[in-house]
Amino acid sequence: MKIDVRRAACALLVATTALTASCGYMLHPERRGAHSQRLDPFTVTLDCLLLLPGVIPGVVALIVDGVNDTWYFAPEEHVEETGGAGFAIEVGGQLRLRLETLAEDDAEVALRVEAPDGRTLGRTTQTVRADDPPAELTVRIAADVAPTDAVLVLAVNDVEQARWPVRITDVD
Numbered sequence: 001m002k003i004d005v006r007r008a009a010c011a012l013l014v015a016t017t018a019l020t021a022s023c024g025y026m027l028h029p030e031r032r033g034a035h036s037q038r039l040d041p042f043t044v045t046l047d048c049l050l051l052l053p054g055v056i057p058g059v060v061a062l063i064v065d066g067v068n069d070t071w072y073f074a075p076e077e078h079v080e081e082t083g084g085a086g087f088a089i090e091v092g093g094q095l096r097l098r099l100e101t102l103a104e105d106d107a108e109v110a111l112r113v114e115a116p117d118g119r120t121l122g123r124t125t126q127t128v129r130a131d132d133p134p135a136e137l138t139v140r141i142a143a144d145v146a147p148t149d150a151v152l153v154l155a156v157n158d159v160e161q162a163r164w165p166v167r168i169t170d171v172d
Contacts, residue, residue: 023047023061024070031070043071087152088167089113092143095152095166099128099135106130110155111137113166121145121168141168 024031024043047065051058065071089095097111107130112123122139139152145168152164 024065028070032068038073089141090171091145094138094140096138107156111139112153114151
């Protein structure tokens, strides 16, 4: 059985290129250099799966994505939408959020309630140091706010970390 070396080399080159194209560098060019401390598990899984056909494609994908930070969510993607009923806050009431863990560095943590039209209905900001005990943030809704659906936004150092649906209700 005679093997055509040129065809085999060409097939290997095409297969390696196709497999490497599944790494985050090719899938998410907008993430290059956008280190956000939060991994995209899909991209990391694809990189690790490239270890199955051969060590070299997997290692190349892991190195390329690691060096370029493309396996991390970009800051604009770094928002967690949560479904469900969310929270309810009465007009003139408040919502308290306790932060159990933070990054190693000092951080400015902001909690705000946004109306559907983008207006801020309530906001609080606090600088939290890494060695402080758990922080507690309280956001208050003014008494003159009309009942509406809104969004509770948690941001750390001006980067949104999470968003939850909130219902502003009348006082019963």
